Amino acid sequence: MNVDFSALTTTLSQHGYKLTRQRRAVVEVVAHGQTRLSAADVYAQAQRACPDLGLTTVYRTLEILAELGAIRRVHLDDGCEGFAPASAEHGHHLICSNCKMTIEFEDCDMRKLLDRVAARTGFKIEQHWLELVGRCPKCLQKAAARK
Amino acid sequence: MNVDFSALTTTLSQHGYKLTRQRRAVVEVVAHGQTRLSAADVYAQAQRACPDLGLTTVYRTLEILAELGAIRRVHLDDGCEGFAPASAEHGHHLICSNCKMTIEFEDCDMRKLLDRVAARTGFKIEQHWLELVGRCPKCLQKAAARK
DNA sequence: TTCCTAATTGAAAATCATTTTCAATTAGGC
DNA sequence: GCCTAATTGAAAATGATTTTCAATTAGGAA
Structure with a gap:
């Protein structure tokens, strides 16, 4: 489910990007992400490991990771852009509307x-953009236990 | 394909909204839209018929129309929100990546x-977002004629 | 190991899309 | 025609994101 920190840093390197402390911190957060994250979310988390990290660098790094296909943009209902890990060449995301847990699935078929x-x-259709939203097992359980 | 101007104004009325000149101008643009439009697009067009229209009112009116289901939010690759006409209760959009012409389709199946x-x-899946992007027949033809 | 330089950084400023504020205006019911 | 709640838009505010540019640094070469 998660992308591999080490594979990701290798990919960055191979594409000519230097592996700065800041980029490593961002990649660490993204690689272990179980939810879709906004830039602000990533910043808040990565800054703990790397206190001199700036929000600007977060945006830049996320942009690069998206271009390399390591993360994928997802639509957030609050307006800002979100990102979710992408381990598959072609995949989509299923997001819990409550806890934001995010799962990637590939076989959109x-x-x-x-x-x-x-x-x-x-039309000649070139791209499709698909995102599923629902309640994850955990949140469903919580809601059931609440009744 | 297009939503009906008159049906739209009636719907607005029935939901307690006053039919101002400004709202009519916005509805006119939206009702005859063949492409997905950003708020700025709508503003530019509606302002011709209603020169004292403000961008704020465009945003507000689009918001209301979206809530009433008359238009649907679509994802724009340039970052801002787009809207496309929605004549179906449940439908999705196919957008030409070149000319932005937009077609609604219902049977996502x-x-x-x-x-x-x-x-x-x-998961219990509650919503799905689907958007298709490609080249429309006209743009395909143009591209072919160019070769 | 050291040096060097192109890449990278982040604070501040800028940009952009969108929303809020509030006095002025107006749609439409009576 | 009157009245009032709804609506307006310019200006200001907000929040997300990008640009600027001097300072810093990763990593390749020697």
Whole structure:
């Protein structure tokens, strides 16, 4: 489920990025992330390990990680951008609306739908963006225990 | 494909909203929209018919229309929020990455996928966000004619 | 190990999209 | 026509994000 810290730093290196303390701190947070995180979330957490980390660097690093495919942008209902770990080349996210826990899933299996819509509209479909929102097992349990 | 201006103003009325000149101008743009539009897009167009329209009112009106289900929020890759007409209770949008022309489609038919992911993860899935991006027939034709 | 330099940093400033404030205006019910 | 709650928009505020630029540093080369 999680992406590997070490694989990630290697990827950064291979793409010509220097491995600064700040970048390592950000990658650490992202690699162990179980929830979708905003830049502010990442900053708050990474700053504990790296107190001289600036928010600007968080934004920059997240941008690079997204470009490298290590994280994926997810839509947040409060307006700001979120990121979630991406271990798969092609995947989507399922997010708990309560605790924000995030799970990646790969097999969206949309071939049929895409073909159908394409055939009907004449479009050539190049991308699809899918995000699922619901309640995770834990939050469901909590809600049940509350009744 | 388009939502009806008149049905929209009636809906607004029925929900207790006054039909101001400004709101009419916004609804006019939205009702005839063939593309996904940002607030700024709507403002630029609606202002022609209603020169004393303020951007604030555009935002407010779009918000109301979204709440009433007349338009739907779509994800824009440039960061700001977009809106697209919604004539169906439940639908999604297909957007041309070139000209931004937007088509709504209803039959996302995701039952199977949702059930599969739910079964695997233990989540109770409540919402799904789906958006397709590609090239519309017109832009495809242009690109072909260019070769 | 040391040196060097291009890459990187972050505080401050800037930018951008959006929301709030509040006095002035107005839609529409009576 | 009157009245009032709803609505307006310019200005200000807000919050997320990006840019600027002098200072710092990662890591390759010697």
